[in-house]
Amino acid sequence: MLLLTWHNRLGHLNCRSLKHLATLKIPPGHLSKVASPKCPACKYAKAKRRRDLQELECPITKHDKPRNQVSHDQMKSSQPGSLAIFSGKFSNIPATWSSIFIDHNTHKTYVEHQISTSAKKTQEKNSNSEKLAADFNVQFKSYRADNNAFKSDLIRIYFQFKNQNITYRGVGVLRQNGIAERYIRTISEKAQSMFLHEIIR
Numbered sequence: 001m002l003l004l005t006w007h008n009r010l011g012h013l014n015c016r017s018l019k020h021l022a023t024l025k026i027p028p029g030h031l032s033k034v035a036s037p038k039c040p041a042c043k044y045a046k047a048k049r050r051r052d053l054q055e056l057e058c059p060i061t062k063h064d065k066p067r068n069q070v071s072h073d074q075m076k077s078s079q080p081g082s083l084a085i086f087s088g089k090f091s092n093i094p095a096t097w098s099s100i101f102i103d104h105n106t107h108k109t110y111v112e113h114q115i116s117t118s119a120k121k122t123q124e125k126n127s128n129s130e131k132l133a134a135d136f137n138v139q140f141k142s143y144r145a146d147n148n149a150f151k152s153d154l155i156r157i158y159f160q161f162k163n164q165n166i167t168y169r170g171v172g173v174l175r176q177n178g179i180a181e182r183y184i185r186t187i188s189e190k191a192q193s194m195f196l197h198e199i200i201r
Helices: 002-009 015-023 029-033 040-045 119-134 153-161 174-200
Strands: 070-081 095-103 109-114 142-145 165-168
Touching: 002 015, 002 029, 015 029, 040 174, 070 119, 070 174, 095 119, 095 174, 109 119, 109 174, 119 153, 142 174, 153 165
Parallel strands: 070 142, 142 165
Antiparallel strands: 070 095, 095 109
16 A cells, blocks of 8 residues: 555556666665555546557657657647746636657657647747757757647748758658657546546545
8 A cells, every 4th residue: 555655646657667766765665576556546547448459550760869859749638727937927828738749769758838839839839848958968850740830830940940850740640640649648647647536535
C-alpha cells in the first residue's frame, strides 16, 4: 500500500519509474522490491476498445541524436483551464488548447497551454519551446506536424528564417505523427487518473 501511496503522490507515475526512484532512495529504498500494485483509477482511465487487428502501422524513423526531429501536435480539453500567471492580474480567459513538443531521440516532452490555435499563438508557443531547449544548448533541426496552424505562412516563414525543415502528416493518417499522438494519450490518461482518484478515494 505504501508504493500505491507514492504512486498517487507523484501524479500516478508508472511503477517501473517509481521503483527506479526507490533505488535512488527518493521513496524508501525497500519499495524497489515490492510487487507492483493495481491502481483502479489508472486502470479505468487507460481502458480502451480492442485494437483493430487490420490497422496498418507506419514506421517511425529513429534519430540517433537529440534535436534532429521534434514532433508537434495540439490537444483540446473539454474542461477549460487557466493559464499560469507569474506577474500582473489574473486572466479570466479560458485555456482549452495545448501544444505538445516531443524530441524523437530523448522523448523529452514540453507542453504549452494556449487560448486558441491561431498561427500567432502557436508560433509563440513554438518559440517558448525553442528558448527552453536553448538553455540546454539544443537547437531543433526539423519538425513533424499536422496540417493545422503549422502550415500557415507565418510559421513557414519563421522556419525558413531559422533554417529548419518541417514535414506534415497526411489528412486523417494519425499514425504518421504517432509519437505526438501517443504522448497526448499519455498526458490525457495521467489527468484522468488523478481526477478519478480524487473521486473514488
